[in-house]
Amino acid sequence: MTRYDYKVVPAPVQGRKARGVKGAESRFAFALECVMNDLAGDGWEYVRAETLPSEERQGLSGRTTVFRNLLVFRRPREDEVEAFAPRLLDPPKEIPVLDAARALKADDGRDARSGQDARFEEGEAKAVPEAAGSDAPEDAVGTEDAAVEQDREAPSKS
Template identity: 60%
Template sequence: MSYEYKVVPAPVRGLKAKGVKTPEDRFAYALESAINELAADGWEYLRTDTLPAEQREGLMSKTTVFQNMLVFRRVVGTVAAEEPAQLPPPSPPTPRVEAPTLTKPAPTPERPSPDVAAE
């Protein structure tokens, strides 16, 4: 079974919602919403990674920042694509029926009448 992967940035700020009061709860709600949104499209949450990334700071300098990324995966194709399709057995070939050819009967030679032959 093979997978395809999708990596998206983790939310950096919480979302407001009814009944969600503390900053921790709002952040958890934002993370939950991001995971559920992708899960609705068939993506399975796999893990969160923190990766370094260089960013420009000013004109000449660079600095390293760490990005939190959400990793998702889903199965490539479907089960039907992995198993060979069951095709119906081939039907036997239809026999060719040719129309009979009509031929004219050969002309029968005329027999001389007995009276003419006696002469």
């Protein structure tokens, strides 16, 4: 974002005589042109003209409001233009936690983030046998009947 210095100067109130410039309007325009060209030579860019109120003393204790015509100019700050040196940000580095999770997944086939067995795809419904002391028959593991049968046997054990 460019920052600017501003300069406000009073607009000329009278025209300026010059060779070939005739009439009040032309003289006034020439005076305005001279002010603008002088400031442009110093690097100031014309922005706009403003008419603003100004309070002035009148007599011993009186005040009156007078409207002033002003010309507004701006130029970029020299110190900030020289100091502005953009640089590219460094690319993001690998996150070591993700590398450890990938290594764990490659070692035992489990997804370290979710704890699910990554060896089986989502569409497959394969059950992993429980601990060695399971009461379910070996051939019934992975079927719905075996799960229902295990649920029925569980209350009778206690």
